[in-house]
Amino acid sequence: MLSIISGDDVKKLDAAFIKATGISSWDLMENAAKAFFAWYQSKFMGVMGKVFVFSGPGNNGGDGIAIARLLAESGKTVSVIFFQEKEFCSKDYTLNIEKLPSKVNLIHISDFNFEIDENDVVLDCIFGIGINRPLEGSYLEVIERLNKTQCHKVSIDIPSGIPSDEILQGKAFKADHTVTFQFPKLSLLFPEHSEFTGNIHVVDIGIPDFFIQNFHKDKFFLRREDIRKFHKKFNPFSHKGDFGRIMLIGGSVGKVGAMVLSSKAALRTGSGLVHVQIAESERFIMQTAVPEVMVAGAEEIKRLDVFDALGIGPGWGTEVDLSFYCSILKRYHKPLVIDADGLNLLSKKPENLKYVPKGSILTPHIREFQRLAGEVKDHKERLDKARSFALEHGVYLVLKGAFTSISTPNGEQYFNSSGNQYLATAGSGDVLTGMIASFLGQGYLPLNAAICGVFQHGLAGEMTALDKRRGVIASDIIDTIPATFVDLDIE
Ligand SMILES: NC(=O)C1=CN([C@@H]2O[C@H](COP(=O)(O)OP(=O)(O)OC[C@H]3O[C@@H](n4cnc5c(N)ncnc54)[C@H](OP(=O)(O)O)[C@@H]3O)[C@@H](O)[C@H]2O)[C@@H](O)CC1
Ligand SMILES: Nc1ncnc2c1ncn2[C@@H]1O[C@H](COP(=O)(O)OP(=O)(O)O)[C@@H](O)[C@H]1O
Ligand SMILES: [K+]
Secondary structure, three states: OEEOOOHHHHHHHHHHHHHHHOOOHHHHHHHHHHHHHHHHHHHHOOOOOOEEEEEOOOHHHHHHHHHHHHHHHOOOOEEEEEOOOHHHOOHHHHHHHHHOOOOOEEEEHHHOOOOOOOOOEEEEEOOOOOOOOOOOHHHHHHHHHHHHOOOEEEEEOOOOOOOOOOOOOOOOOOOOEEEEEOOOOHHHHOHHHHHHHOEEEEEOOOOOHHHHOOOOOOEEEEOHHHHHHHOOOOOOOOOOOOOOEEEEEOOOOOOHHHHHHHHHHHHHOOOOEEEEEOOHHHHHHHHHHOOOOEEOOHHHHHOHHHOOEEEEOOOOOOOOOHHHHHHHHHHOOOOOEEOHHHHHHHHHOHHHHHHOOOOOEEOOOHHHHHHHHOOOOOHHHHHHHHHHHHHHHOOEEEEOOOOOEEEOOOOOEEEEOOOOHHHOOOOHHHHHHHHHHHHHHOOOOHHHHHHHHHHHHHHHHHHHHOOOHHHOOHHHHHHHHHHHHHHOOOO
16 A cells, blocks of 8 residues: 655655665656656557657756656657756756766757647656646746647656645646656545546655655555455355345335445345345335345344444435434444435434444545535545544545545545546446445455445446446446456455
């Protein structure tokens, strides 16, 4: 798991790492340049055009000059476009300028003609995490001009103009790819910046994560290599009881499809037994759609303690008797999952939040979270609010969207890296509810259930989108869940 630290802490991290290892800041910049170069070779091999490196006065610009050298040595035609004379630039920028081979064209911005072809590549190394005010003057003009230019665009560390932990004020470079060093800067995960970041790639520059953890506070980035350790192991003698008995509650008239999706997803995630409690009139539809599911009558809902986990809300409607809902929350003493109308009903009467069992998992999308916790001005404030909500109510708050975040009752936040825009389809959230409830019912700790559910839901979306793209529907995500276990090598 990568720790996400603030831009200010990166400077302290660099200084401490340099002190501890005896390497120089130039070496660290060289590591960054080499890591970028390796990425470039793997992704841009087939792009034959010229490379234009726009280098600002700080270390982001220094990275650019080092990268220009590596690209030129590999045979590329490279130009460096600079803004400031080296006396006004960072120490490592200057060292790298001195190492630049003569075959690299070094052009001051005022002499640059902007003759860039569609097939050429622009590397944005104007500003990194050291940006400290909105863009203006020639920097702004150049970035606006580059934003209108048709070519391949890659930002180094962060698109120039975007601060590392805050929302952008003003303009920024619009990249097709952002190659960020060591860990994604927090602001790369904000939806407000999606038009600037393009695809985000994290490259390792050789600072071990345990070292970063000395500076780290409470934010982590989840990647596929992290997921195995959150999974529980089963053995050949495991029986269906070990895989859990869960109850999903929801499915009003006309919305029973939500429960069809949730319950199928739970079965595909490995639940031993799945019961559903739905509107009586919808029984036939439910049992025809998912014969493996048991449809509960009113008497079964009286004995909630027999279930290893509950999932409440998909397709429930908002006309539910609140005292019935409350009685479920009061009578069930283990962590459960609440989604969709289960959340909307809590927003109607927030005092019922106190009955939600500690350690439960709430899975709102942005609008549901707004109903639950109030208006926010931007995603940064939303994340802060999610964190305090989870702390205050002792729950895991899964805030859905790109880079879904999981806020924990002890103030940590985990950001998911899997998934794509094709998951934004009707019923996709119902699938996630079924998956998380399933893991919870299989005896996973709530955090592990949330992490595995969120990651594998995203992965299933990625895998099924390979040949379906925007044609993905929620049922496709369900069909692909088993393949995610194979893909991650989970027994
Ligand atoms: N461990 C890592 O992650 C590593 C990170 N590395 C790299 O270092 C980068 C951070 O470098 P950095 O700190 O030198 O800051 P950077 O973004 O180049 O800009 C600062 C310069 O810009 C100026 N300036 C600021 N705002 C401005 C504005 N609006 N308009 C005009 N000027 C403005 C400011 O000067 P000022 O005018 O404020 O005096 C200063 O000169 C990081 O993103 C990564 O690429 C690797 O090399 C090694 C390991
Ligand atoms: N652009 C995106 N990138 C990654 N995941 C996404 C994106 N858009 C939506 N998702 C995921 O799709 C799911 C949608 O859930 P939700 O909004 O509850 O849908 P529904 O109400 O239709 O079931 C969530 O898990 C969310 O994280
Ligand atoms: K940049």
